[in-house]
Amino acid sequence: MFKEHAKIINAISVAGEISGRKKLQKIIYIAKKMSFPFQEKFHFHFYGPYSEELTLRIEELCNMGYLNEKKEQKSGYYQYCYSITDAGKDFLSMHELDMPELEGCLIDMNQQNPRFLELVSTILYFDTLEKAEVADKIFTLKENQKYTLSEIDQAYEYIAELQSKAHPVAH
Structure with a gap:
């Protein structure tokens, strides 16, 4: 049980501070x-993929100090805003935990704005669909965000960058 909690603490520790529940x-x-x-x-929610489990774990970790x-x-x-405490470091x-490539990905993601991360996560949620179908879903489900085709292309490029960081090619 605590291994899953440790992964979340580690993610926040590596990122430094994460501003916003949606971003987290x-x-x-x-x-x-x-x-x-x-x-x-995770299931699809108003702001894209959402995990009640993650919300509860974060709450537990805050309550435990x-x-x-x-x-x-x-x-x-x-x-x-979430950050690790000294008790969390202990x-x-x-x-x-052995997730060395995670650090670069987390730091990079934490520098993105929540609106862009919402687009990226939505694309990844529908990753079994063709790009045109994903764009249709975004224009329908995320109509209020007014995403453009250019932003969708940028999100696909960003996903490819993250994948190359997460899975570096061995030489």
């Missing part, structure tokens, strides 16, 4: 789709 959900989902061993189950959840007021809404030191 998308980062873990994308990492999972890049074949990193996150076990949380391993993660810090800081509530920040933005213009008209609150955003939650907890991590007791768990052996």
Whole structure:
């Protein structure tokens, strides 16, 4: 059980601080789709892939004192920022995790804006469909986001970049 918690703590530790619950959900989902061993189950939700399991684990980790959840007021809404605590660092030191390529992917994803990560995660959610079908789904399901074909192309390019980071070619 605690191995799954350790993976989440590790992800947040490597990323530094993750601003926003939606962003955290998308980062873990994308990492999972890049074949990193996150076990949380995701389903399609209003903002793209979402995991109730991940939400509960984050809440547990905050309650146990391993993660810090800081509530920040933005213009008209609150955003939650997550970072590792000293107790979380101690907890991590007791768990052996071997995911070396994850660091570069997480740092890169954390630098992206949540809207873009929502697009990337939505594309990955429908990864069994052809690109044109995925675009149709995005224009229908994400109509309010007003994504463009150019943004969809950028998201596919970004996915390819992440895949090359997650699975470096051996020389």
